Amino acid sequence: MPSLDMDNTPPPDPAVGSEPAVQVIDVYKSFGEVHALRGVGFTATRGSVLGILGPNGAGKTTTIKILSTLLRPDSGTATVAGHDVVHNPAAVRRSIMMTGQYAALDENLSGRENLELFGRLMGLSKKAARRRADTLLEEFDLVSAGRRAVGGYSGGMRRRVDIACGLVVRPEVVFLDEPTTGLDPRSRQGVWNLVNALKQQGITVLLTTQYLEEADVLSDNIIVIDRGTVIAEGTADELKEKTGGSYCEIVPLDPSKVRAALDALGELAPETVRADPSADRISIPAPDGAATLSEALRRLDAAGVELADIGLRRPSLDDVFLSITGHSGGQQ
Ligand SMILES: Nc1ncnc2c1ncn2[C@@H]1O[C@H](COP(=O)(O)OP(=O)(O)OP(=O)(O)O)[C@@H](O)[C@H]1O
């Protein structure tokens, strides 16, 4: 993806120094009886991509809505680009861009006209708005579609125009709440490229996603939210490390032989694995890598357990997610 040419850089903001782009301290938010956030806290350094993961209802969208001033926290503090979300919401709004915010694209106008209109609304001159629209259409691979009415766009194209509208004026921080949900792989790749382009521009990105691989690839840091608090944070590698190193995964040819395989493995299979022999495969820790694998193979062979598959695996972010939240990854 070509670099985003942000030629409408706002004047330097005295409130923006070396402090984090986003800082959240002990934020609570309830909706009646539902305690959506219970002391959430984290920071995002400037120019970094922070992945926000968590099961359904964890509080991810609530957090993002508070940071983008669409909701007020009950208590705690949050700053975006150095501005307090409660005391200076107007300054926060000037510093951010959200997808979905401009979902009210005019269906009858073309992509280009929507972008120009948005530029004018943001105070650009007619000429500047047109120039900016041209640049963005090119960057978002929409030049050929730019003259057609948005009403006839595919979901992926619509998402791109939507995001482009938010970049008419360069933001400090961008919130992307599940930006690729429901997109086909090609459009998803387009959004990934966008995230990287934003990062290259020094723009901070907060990204929630139900695709853990996406968080793995794009994020500098990841926080995992569950039941309204942050339960883990670190780089994808650090989180994987905490979950435990490599695994050995064993799939008996006959699923009813899982119990027999566990007996053959003996102490190689920890209690937690033995306690739940319902699955058709067994994952055991492989602290010694290939040596663990060959020992497991020797024992299974001796016990006459035939295998469909056996192999060493590094934990994926899905494994991390499962082990720390007790839920399988992303949407369940
Ligand atoms: N406006 C609201 N009124 C009442 N309850 C709400 C409201 N918004 C969110 N909630 C509740 O707050 C909790 C957190 O919701 P939130 O949307 O932040 O979760 P999420 O992590 O974004 O989930 P998902 O992965 O499904 O998008 C949920 O229990 C949700 O039902």
Ligand SMILES: [Mg+2]
């Ligand atoms: Mg959500």
